[in-house]
Amino acid sequence: MRDAPERITHYLCIGCPLGCRLEVEEDESGAIVEIRGFSCRKGKVFAEREHTDPRRMIATTVTVVGGRWPRLPVSVTEEVPRDRMWDVVKALRSVVIDAPVAMGEVIVADVAATGVDVVATRDMPLAEIAR
Amino acid sequence: MTALQHLATRYDVIVVGAGPAGMGAAVGALEGGVDRVLVVDREIEAGGILNQCIHSGFGLHHFGEELTGPEYAQRFLEQLLERDIEIATDCYVLDVAHDRTVTLMSPEIGVRRVAAGSVVLAMGARERTRGAIRIPGSRPAGVMTAGLAQRLVNQIGVLPGRRAVILGSGDIGLIMARRMTLEGIDVPGVFEIMTHANGLTRNIVQCLHDFDIPLHLSTTVVEIHGRDRVEQVTVAPVDDRLRPDLSRARTIACDTLLLSIGLIPENELSQKLGIRIDPATAGPVVSSAMETSRDGVFAGGNVVHIHDLVDFVTQESLLAGESAARFVTGRRRPADNIRLVAGSNVASVVPHTISSDSDHTVYLRVRRPLEKSWLRLGDVYERRLRYVVPAELVTLTVRPRFLERFHGDSLVIDIVPRDEPGRYEE
Numbered sequence: 001m002r003d004a005p006e007r008i009t010h011y012l013c014i015g016c017p018l019g020c021r022l023e024v025e026e027d028e029s030g031a032i033v034e035i036r037g038f039s040c041r042k043g044k045v046f047a048e049r050e051h052t053d054p055r056r057m058i059a060t061t062v063t064v065v066g067g068r069w070p071r072l073p074v075s076v077t078e079e080v081p082r083d084r085m086w087d088v089v090k091a092l093r094s095v096v097i098d099a100p101v102a103m104g105e106v107i108v109a110d111v112a113a114t115g116v117d118v119v120a121t122r123d124m125p126l127a128e129i130a131r
Numbered sequence: 132m133t134a135l136q137h138l139a140t141r142y143d144v145i146v147v148g149a150g151p152a153g154m155g156a157a158v159g160a161l162e163g164g165v166d167r168v169l170v171v172d173r174e175i176e177a178g179g180i181l182n183q184c185i186h187s188g189f190g191l192h193h194f195g196e197e198l199t200g201p202e203y204a205q206r207f208l209e210q211l212l213e214r215d216i217e218i219a220t221d222c223y224v225l226d227v228a229h230d231r232t233v234t235l236m237s238p239e240i241g242v243r244r245v246a247a248g249s250v251v252l253a254m255g256a257r258e259r260t261r262g263a264i265r266i267p268g269s270r271p272a273g274v275m276t277a278g279l280a281q282r283l284v285n286q287i288g289v290l291p292g293r294r295a296v297i298l299g300s301g302d303i304g305l306i307m308a309r310r311m312t313l314e315g316i317d318v319p320g321v322f323e324i325m326t327h328a329n330g331l332t333r334n335i336v337q338c339l340h341d342f343d344i345p346l347h348l349s350t351t352v353v354e355i356h357g358r359d360r361v362e363q364v365t366v367a368p369v370d371d372r373l374r375p376d377l378s379r380a381r382t383i384a385c386d387t388l389l390l391s392i393g394l395i396p397e398n399e400l401s402q403k404l405g406i407r408i409d410p411a412t413a414g415p416v417v418s419s420a421m422e423t424s425r426d427g428v429f430a431g432g433n434v435v436h437i438h439d440l441v442d443f444v445t446q447e448s449l450l451a452g453e454s455a456a457r458f459v460t461g462r463r464r465p466a467d468n469i470r471l472v473a474g475s476n477v478a479s480v481v482p483h484t485i486s487s488d489s490d491h492t493v494y495l496r497v498r499r500p501l502e503k504s505w506l507r508l509g510d511v512y513e514r515r516l517r518y519v520v521p522a523e524l525v526t527l528t529v530r531p532r533f534l535e536r537f538h539g540d541s542l543v544i545d546i547v548p549r550d551e552p553g554r555y556e557e
């Protein structure tokens with residue numbers, strides 16, 4: 001007999017406002033035995049994904065010099081593994097870039113060796129000359 | 132952008148506010164058949180609140196992809212620039228008169244009066260502050276709204292503190308819990324007076340759970356301590372009548388308290404104009420054409436009612452702009468003939484009136500979460516809803532065929548539990 005509760009992980013489905021409480025049960029080898037608690041297919045897919053390969057978008061800012069604002073918003077171009085989130089954020093802390101910047105410009109390529117680029121999410125024009 | 136010196140003395144449509152609502156209204160006006168459109172904003176750039184909402188989650192409906200706030204704003208702005216819509220930034224709208232003369236003020240041109248064929252109000256909303264909920268205690272620095280903190284962190288590059296407690300579980304507060312954590316600020320918890328979270332489940336999971344930030348429901352901040360700067364706050368659980376149980380109060384050390392306790396439509400200009408305001412939305416009463424109670428004055432976006440999805444803001448304000456253009460060119464649609472009334476478990480309904488001759492999108496805000504319910508429109512139509520929560524607007528499209536045999540002048544909208552069978556069940 002195996003110790004059942006230790007093999008069950010809980011998730012909250014984000015697929016719709018219903019917020020189903022999902023359970024993923026796995027065996028000793030870590031293979032999924034059963035997924036429970038979903039009310040639709042979307043929830044099942046979500047649980048499987050969250051359990052095996054959770055990924056997240058990351059949006060933050062970097063320092064920009066000479067721009068309209070002191071911070072430039074940036075984002076990864078696709079989701080990165082959740083457990084690499086901090087590596088990405090930390091890699092971006094020391095980035096300093098000069099204005100002007102165009103939306104979509106690559107700010108850091110292959111950030112923290114995730115294979116994903118970080119791009120500017122807006123134009124950052126040069127600061128207007130003070131009136 | 133417009134050089135303010137070259138401002139004309141008259142426009143077909145003037146839009147107040149260049150957030151997504153104002154930009155949508157301007158595009159709508161052009162599509163509606165006018166060509167002299169001016170959009171005015173007091174900020175130094177267009178985009179409204181979107182410029183500080185750097186997270187993704189915008190535009191799934193309108194652009195068919197998930198964008199960040201600044202991306203959504205810039206895509207829209209590009210549409211305005213392509214169409215030669217004039218945008219005056221760093222320019223405050225002081226007044227809109229009955230004859231639709233708009234008074235502007237800017238450092239560049241001083242005070243200037245400009246005539247408009249019609250006006251669209253798109254001033255957005257502002258955040259509720261401490262005064263709105265009356266937390267007792269001292270008045271130290273470090274108490275601010277979540278949106279202000281968002282602007283400080285994301286645009287100006289100033290961190291609001293080192294350890295921040297968040298009061299209210301609205302999306303802005305949840306987003307800021309994650310944002311501050313990523314910036315190295317400690318977030319000991321989010322406190323929500325209601326029994327349910329106010330924000331989207333997605334934000335609960337990705338902004339709180341991902342970072343092990345606890346969410347305390349049915350709990351509120353009862354006192355703020357500190358002389359010059361916040362030093363700690365007292366929190367206490369509340370009973371079912373929202374009265375705090377001080378015997379179970381505890382204190383939490385922090386130097387910052389962020390308030391995420393809701394938005395209020397910004398309607399000073401509307402009030403000065405004598406426009407009818409709906410107490411339920413705190414925004415103007417509007418027709419299905421998004422026209423207010425003043426002839427030729429239209430409104431869209433958060434100024435009308437608080438939206439959770441910017442895509443709906445866009446949809447609504449495109450319509451407001453189109454109607455504003457129709458007004459100017461003498462092609463107004465026939466007047467509405469049916470009043471919509473908020474019934475059981477419906478806190479607000481927008482628009483307030485509709486006509487029976489075309490399709491109308493109606494936005495509903497519910498009072499309580501409800502699993503499996505009926506959405507009922509008088510006794511002419513009903514639909515099953517899987518789940519409703521106050522944090523998400525419910526949309527209903529009212530079609531002429533629902534109203535074929537209806538001859539009344541008002542319809543009550545209810546959202547009621549589905550424990551009884553539907554009226555028109557097979």
Ligand SMILES: Cc1cc2nc3c(=O)[nH]c(=O)nc-3n(C[C@H](O)[C@H](O)[C@H](O)COP(=O)(O)OP(=O)(O)OC[C@H]3O[C@@H](n4cnc5c(N)ncnc54)[C@H](O)[C@@H]3O)c2cc1C
Nearest residue numbers: 148150151152172173179180224254255303432433440441
């Ligand atoms: C902090 C925050 C986070 C959000 N997160 C999301 C999200 O994740 N996903 C999503 O879909 N939606 C989100 N929303 C909702 C959505 O962004 C808003 O509903 C939308 O921005 C509202 O658009 P608006 O144009 O009505 O108002 P705003 O964007 O507020 O624009 C109003 C504009 O009017 C200007 N203005 C006001 N008064 C005057 C005056 N007298 N003269 C000149 N200019 C004036 C202001 O400067 C401002 O630029 C969020 C909203 C907020 C506040």
Ligand code: SF4
Nearest residue numbers: 013015016019020043
């Ligand atoms: S499982 Fe389906 S019904 Fe339940 S929350 Fe997820 S998407 Fe919604």
